[in-house]
Amino acid sequence: MSTEAQPEQPAAVAEAPKRIPKGVVLGKDGKPCRSCTSFASWANQTKSSLKTPSSSGGSAGTAAAAAMAATAAAAATAGPPADCPADVETLGRGTWTLLHTIAAQYPTQPSPGQQADIKGFMGILSRLYPCWVCAEDFQKFLAKSPVRTASRDDFGRWLCAAHNEVNVKLGKPEFDCNLWEERWRTGWKDGRCD
Known part of the structure; x- marks a missing residue:
């Protein structure tokens, strides 16, 4: 038996939920990550917590929990309301739209400074992207x-290949x-589109 003191685990690890619904991604802090999880999975997390009505609630409590679960399920299929935090899908669509639009406006003959700027921007994006799983995947790419x-064509095709990998x-x-410019520029x- 060792007499050495065992290191304490961070509170987030010690208090992690017993069951995480399928599709819910945990953040590095051990808590569910909104920007790494689809709204449907997030809503299912709420729905699954409502499935265990208390015994004191009786049939009224069960009916209320079922109604709340049905509302959560309907909201999940519709996607998040516009005034809610972005889920992984909303964030992804918005990011790809921004990146492809930047590529569409990138110079046909960029200066060395412009080339350095876009390389730096992509590197920073890969480190600051809110979905940490996505960020790590992009860093690997x-x-x-x-x-x-x-x-412009070189950058646009590279970005298209990155998007296709995802x-x-x-x-x-x-x-x-071969259609990237038609889709995002012309x-x-x-x-x-006219």
């Missing part, structure tokens, strides 16, 4: 595929990177 900045991970279809040739 940057390590294996450094940002290409020689031209699409594959999420089980979504890949986008044809609009579709059929005129629907």
Whole structure:
């Protein structure tokens, strides 16, 4: 038997919930992370906590809990209200829109300073992104595929490849990177964006 004092675990680890619903991602502090979790999973977390009505509530308590669970389930399918914190899907869509729009406006012949700026921006984004799991994945992508900045097309295609890597991970279809500029800069040739 060792007489050495055992190090104390951080409170977040010692007090972690017994069961985390599927899809809820924990933050580095051991608590559920809103910006790493979809709104549907977040709502299911609330719903699952409502499934255990107290014995003193009787049928009225059970009915109220069921009604609240149904409301949470309906909200989950609709997505978060606009005035709520962004979930991982809202955050992702907004970020990809910003990044592809930056690529669409990136110079065709960027200066060395502009190239350094976009490389620096992508590096900072990979460290500050609110979803820590996503940030770490992006850091890994940057390590294996450094940002290409020689031209607008070079950067746009690199960004499309980065986005496609995430699409594959999420089980979504890949986008044809030959169409990146039409999608994000000029609009579709059929005129629907005019």
